[in-house]
Amino acid sequence: MELIVRDRRDEADGVVSLTLADPDGHDLPVWTAGAHVDVTVDDGVVRQYSLSSDPADRTVWRLGVLREPAGRGGSEFVCTKLDVGDLVEVSTPRNHFELVPAGRYLFVAGGIGITPVLAMIARARATGAEWSLVYGGRTRSSMAFLDELGVYGDRVTVVPQDEQGLLPLADVLGGVAPGTLVYACGPEPMLAAVEAHVVDRAALHLERFTPKIVEGEGPDEAFEVEFATSGLTATVPAESSILAVAEELGLPVDFSCREGTCGSCETPILAGRAEHRDSVLESEEQAENTCLMICVSRAERGCARLRLEL
Template identity: 50%
Template sequence: MLVAARADATPDVVTLALRHPAGHELPGWEPGAHVDLVLDDGLVRQYSLCGDPADRTSWRIAVLRAPDGRGGSARVHDTLTEGARVRVRGPRNHFALRPAARYLFIAGGIGITPILPMTAAAEAAGADWTLLYGGRTRASMAFADQLADAYGGKVRLVPQDEAGLLDLAAYLAEPDPGTLVYCCGPEPLLRVAEERCRAWPAGALRTERFQPRPADGSDEIGANGGAEQADSGSFEVILDRSGRSLTVEPGQSVLRTLEAAGVPVLYSCEEGTCGTCETDVIEGEVDHRDSVLTDEERSSGETMMICVSRCRGPKLVLDL
């Protein structure tokens, strides 16, 4: 892909317009979708599409330079100038906007990116919606002026230095069976939203994370991705299409076991956040450890993220 245009949304957020070098039409997408940027040395990072889904000539992403990150955002800011080329995979969507009469959108910082096209879609559908958008300062909040100008009172901007933290307790105090809540931002914000929505109808809250979901309690996020949890011994993985049987040892992921056996699989983050390695499950009980699937999707047991999730029993049969 070609970086056709670049602009500063804030001092720390850059927007990129990506186009096919030959001008070909790009695949369609819906609000909530993201793409993978494959950077130098095979570094892969996921960024939400925040442009207009009707525009098939370009994709827009916005990237926050994270000073304490792992280098991906710095690479984007420093090397992807206008005219540069970058490999892009996708789009994929694990944060899709479902039809509803009312929406409450909650965004913290760069978490506004997947929410931005959702507000436009909700407005076009004639839905009743409100956006709560918080950030450190007004100047740090990308697209804040654009949203306020377009939608007026439907957008509540809450810069922390002026008004404190988002008051989720007030907005989520009473469950509303007709409202869907979409939340994206830093982990503390997501945790509060999840806690406040426990009394809401199942499936009312949808979240998207930038980092693996910590395990309940005080568990830390491990270097191998996902929250540190004790592996429940070895188990067998059967590849349904070939009939091959592999043993996943404690401390070894399904993904790495497949790779070691020469089985080609797509993956990216290895943290259970991007959804690239999602695999259909034919048989077996999955020990879900990802940060992508909803509770309903986990309960169905139809798919798993093989980079972090394991098996609760002796055997898994996968559609591979």
């Protein structure tokens, strides 16, 4: 769908927020805290950005975008070319970082990882849940939405690295009360540290902006894939991916990042077992073996054939 940029603000050094709305004033689709959208930024290039506004407000969606001059060009386009009044192609929201209902939450954010957490705070407040946030960044000037968070007082702990060092995760996570759900979003080193300090793994929910490193048990092997809906069967070579083979066959596949972080290419598994290499599904979801991300995941070793709903 095509949305119009209603507002554009510099939220911090290198961070811009865009507020999007329907050009005709219609309500936007329903979404839930933790969701992101695909934005077509330039020449058909698609990038994913988390929604940071209040899910209860159907009139606008807000994105927070970190400008990365050394990146692949998406943030550079958003931060330097899009302005108020411009039209932009945006997908319906997709959520792989759902806020599970609970009575108490601890949010941990690093850098631009604050964006989905803002929507989660709005939802937690609406349900009357207890919550607190620990928010880290390189410098105070690089940390977006601090004024917005300032109204919450001591519920929010701000930790600029140049002033206070790294987030004190051992202290923060070591004192988590039973029943608290922990939601963390930020750079990979922070997420790895959060994982190392959380005792109750079932309480931990992460969202990654870059793919986690998945160590294989040996060299990749070829395997067969039956695309059940299309009635086609093909071999996926060791050096290729299911997505690449599907593209070669002309199958209608949704994809964007090609690195297992956006969830666009999620595909149901009808038979066989997958070796999951994505950064989207939680370990319990991977163990259920009901779907996989075809851009990075493969057949499990010893499984010669996958049957997929594609």
